[in-house]
Amino acid sequence: xxxxxxxxxxxxxxxxxxxxxxxxxxxxxxxxxxxxxxxxxxxxxxxxxxxxxxxxxxxxxxxxxxxxxxxxxxxxxxxxxxxxxxxxxxxxxxxxxxxxxxxxxxxxxxxxxxxxxxxxxxxxxxxxxxxxxxxxxxxxxxxxxxxxxxxxxxxxxxxxxxxxxxxxxxxxxxxxxxxxxxxxxxxxxxxxxxxxxxxxxxxxxxxxxxxxxxxxxxxxxxxxx
Numbered sequence: 166x167x168x169x170x171x172x173x174x175x176x177x178x179x180x181x182x183x184x185x186x187x188x189x190x191x192x193x194x195x196x197x198x199x200x201x202x203x204x205x206x207x208x209x210x211x212x213x214x215x216x217x218x219x220x221x222x223x224x225x226x227x228x229x230x231x232x233x234x235x236x237x238x239x240x241x242x243x244x245x246x247x248x249x250x251x252x253x254x255x256x257x258x259x260x261x262x263x264x265x266x267x268x269x270x271x272x273x274x275x276x277x278x279x280x281x282x283x284x285x286x287x288x289x290x291x292x293x294x295x296x297x298x299x300x301x302x303x304x305x306x307x308x309x310x311x312x313x314x315x316x317x318x319x320x321x322x323x324x325x326x327x328x329x330x331x332x333x334x335x336x337x338x339x340x341x342x343x344x345x346x347x348x349x350x351x352x353x354x355x356x357x358x359x360x361x362x363x364x365x366x367x368x369x370x371x372x373x374x375x376x377x378x379x380x381x382x383x384x385x386x387x388x389x390x
Contacts, residue, residue: 173375181257182371189247247370255328258378269331313354321353324377345384
């Protein structure tokens, strides 16, 4: 795992990595600009109290709250946008470290859609189940452990499927993921930790994808040996 993370961090200067990050940042900024324009237009026409100074104060406080919220959500939105660009990141890792690999398998639209939908459903279900436990355990001082445990599983699954489905059938990838569940979960916990670091969390999707490419190829090599 350490070797996979070392290689992933070392490749952050790769042109494809920089290109994906730049596109993710630009797309996020564009989304925010459109969001602010829409909210500004709506707030300017909002009249809650019918009193000029009260409505103006509401507009200012509302705009401030939205600004703080969007700043806090910026890394999450970047991560969401980068999700559509990570296939190119995986390809860049393969070109650099595994040049002998054949072209990736062609994924059907239905397969890709089902993969995304299934992950979304798993994410919602696991977090809903974990929420009451996390709230109770928070008072015992171990709520953070629940956060890392749950998100470690989710991120491990997300990134492993992203890279594995490029090379093998989903059923094969699922069997492989279950067989190496503990190792991949530890990878996911480490990726979760990186995702909590300010500024560094912007490149967490790139690191997570690169790490899983190395982990997948290492595990596949051991299975074939």
